[in-house]
Amino acid sequence: MSTQFFERQEAQKSQTKWLVWAFIAAILAVVAVINIVVIIGLGVHPREVMREAPEFFVWTSLIVIGVILGATWHRSSQLKAGGSEVARALGGVPVTIEDGDLKRKRLMNIVEEMAIVARIRKP
Secondary structure, rough: OHHHHHHHHHHHHHHHHHHHHHHHHHHHHHEEEEEHHHHHHHHHHHHHHHOOOOOHHHHHHHHHHHHHHHHHHHHHHHHOOHHHHHHHOOOOOOOOOOOHHHHHHHHHHHHHHHHHHOOOOOO
């Protein structure tokens, strides 16, 4: 069982590398599309901009990349706060034993049973 865990862990590491590369490719695609949209919005042909003001592409790209990386950093710092923060962001609410709702009581029973089976304390 433990060797299967380590094999799966290694496979997931490989999958993560592909996801990171896909994320980088997506950022580059977004940068390219926004550059094209901005230039077309200004009513100028992209070749003219490349000849006369190539720094326009550089600054537009840097701004877009900065915004994307800033948003990514902000979101990842929110997620590092832990599972309770993720649950709150998704609309989760604290559930207690005193709740009168049958579905919440059922949830508490399931969580308690899973904790017992996993030999961990109930969250």
